[in-house]
Amino acid sequence: MKKLLFCASIFSWLITNAQSISLEEFATGFTAPVEIVNANDSRMFVVQQNGIIRIVQPNGTINATNFLNIGSKITYGGERGLLGLAFHPQYSTNGYFFVYYNDTNGNITVARYTRSSNPDVADPTTEKIILNQAKPFDNHNGGSIHFAPDGYLWIVTGDGGSGGDPNNNAQNKNSLLGKLLRLDINSTGPYNIPPGNPFVGVDGADEIWAYGLRNAWKFNFDTTSGNVMITDVGQGQIEEINRMPLTQAGLNYGWRCYEGNSAYNTAGCATQSTMTFPVAAYNHSGGKCSITGGYIYRGTQFPALQGRYIFADYCSTQIGILNPDDSITWTSAFSGNNFSTFGVNNLNELFVASVNNGKIFKVTTTTTLGTQENDLSTQIKVYPNPASKKVFIEGLKDKNTSIEIISFEGRKVLEQAKLDNDNSINISGIPAGVYFINLNSGNMKNYSKKIIIK
Template sequence: MHVKRFVAALALVLGSPFALAQTIPGLSVVAVPGSYSEPVAVRAPHDGSGRLFIVQKGGTIRVVKNGALLPTPFLTVAVTTSSESGLLGLAFHPNFGQIGLPHNDEFYISYTRPGADPRLGTTPDQVIARYTVPSLGSDVANASGTIVLRTPDLAGNHNGGDIHFGPDGYLYSSMGDGGPQNNPHGFAGCLWKKPADFDQGTCGTNPTGTQYFLLGKILRIDVDNRGGAVTADMCGSSGISPAQYSIPADNPHVGTSNTCDEIFLYGFRNPWRFSFDRETHDLVIGDVGQNTYEEVTVQAAGVIGGNHGWSRCEGRHYFDESGTGTTCPAVTGTIAPVLEYSHSFGCAVTGGYVFRGPSARLRGTYFYGDSCASALWYASAGAAQTDWSPSGIQDTTLNVGAPYGYGEDEYGNLYIAQSNGTVYKIVSDFIFDDGFED
């Protein structure tokens, strides 16, 4: 997301030839009951309750149950809301609501701490915290939680903030590069502590001043195995003891010195929203670009680690490397996006989910959008991790406003949280076209 470019980019979009109108037959949206303040995510635990949980950037999580918005919030936390800061993510433990299983009362949130709270950097910390419910099925959570991980920050934008449990049971979270334009400090490409010194070449070499780390990354941690000692390579545990997580043994930088072992992937500008394909288990990441290109990248299931390019590349193009053209990922050895588009169409990608729900003809379709373009787009999530949209942007032509975030329910139905406070469910007239059981 990039607030300063919003008005200019929107004017550019409205005045340009826009996306191709290739509406999917029978596709429509219906509004979820209720009105919401800056909804950024929609989540549903796998507990059989059918509830939807709407995450509001201002610090409140609302519950839709049995077709109605409940009057009492599920949780309210104090957050910083300036720029892109706020309550940004929610993830229910895979065992949430399951009788007799461990951790069945736990859920996790990601947010920006209030300005008055202690901080590690020059602006409020980005944190992940664990909360619980007083009993299974409760519609109101316990009010207090435990900070699990904290990251120093230096600006109010590029916070990432999305969190999900992966199919491996580990918690994944996204962090933006800290906010300054042109990646002057080189945080996204550094795997260790790094000062804000306007020098991309000082990763881990300058011990003075505030040390920033974990910015521009996708993190992967084990929140079930906790309580041990905090080690030097647990960069997100500053001031937290005992440790509230452990490092998965197969994380890519385990066993190397001077690396933050929470790091699973690196080289991101602002991975604002990401998701797991519930069928293939691929990790699909929408990374907001800067000058010219927006991108969606995929980390194939089972592939551990990798550099997704920023700021050597923006999309499939060079950014701060010498050279021109679309060969940047091949030459730099970074991971190429499966989908990119130029700023003639938008300015801040919000991805998205691969549909795996009850409508057979929609399965394998990736729905995404752009917060500057006020459009819902789609692509085919092919088995090969190459080009998901060879014919360019495909527009559903549905009027859904500016999408801020997405979600899916227990059954795989997809939802869009948009800027004016409406949450939409994607529906198809052909839900039974492959037989009643679908």
């Protein structure tokens, strides 16, 4: 495996012995990879947006024969194509797996296939359509599908496209667009409705588990914590990370009423208190544009990453780490790589794909975090939060680190070359609202945390 020459140090100018992330090239030669999945064995299955699924062996070699090719069934281009893959919990015995794609009419389609007698090749004649949903525009297709620990298939759909959700699909509980769906696919028909779905017998489609999503680009389950992690791509300025218990049904994630924590179009919306807001968000400063959801690292090779949610921004080519205090630290750019998806192997080691160059990298680190004193979330303290007159920042090793506060709309409302003598910054002139506080070294934005000014 070839190691990237640029090892991106996170925050190393602020904290000694801070962790770093490196990428090791693992496999190459893919066309628009958009999903990486394992079938509970040592192989990894790479979903290509052009309708092909390929198998990668543990040493990084790619099988010459495709696992599946449904290119003739899909619309490929822009945000459309073959987007998702999930293996049935009993795949080893029943051979069932499920895919998510845009059909030749552009409709969202979820279908079941069965592997052939050759374990490395699926039978393309076995398609069973589970769901076919028309959508009004080309973009915002969602695409992630996963089996939850409850055995049901969970599906995330986009809001239907265009900009600003003009049809109000995400807030419409009778539309399947802009939703997290939960289906029982162990049935003779296309699917059954699982017990516990929140809108059975009341206003709303029975299939819906949660709503108010714009274009969630990747979600997954962290069985260790019992949470679902959903990253939602923003409309203009805000990318968001949502984390909620798997058992919490009927949540409204806020779109089109809110983008992140800021009001977007609240006409006809429910009260703010009924909505669920992200645990972390970031704006488009520094060339950022679109979040690519990742995983909470649960592997064993890199203890320094254990329990950290690792994700990326598509445009800035940076990888982000969500710390235990819900602040974000960023690597420097891995130039030339537009990260489209993350995935894990059967050992829970983490991989990331770059859609523009067709490469898959293994996510590694060169640092050991064995003690609390080297943990970013315990070193950097931003308090109080909410705040009114002053914000204190503790844990900076470089007192000349510049600080900026940016509104959710991307407007810089404060920039300060260094902390005051009491390790504070004065925020008394800033209107009440939700902001980001960024800690900077030169032009690099390395640390970001959401703060509330009251």
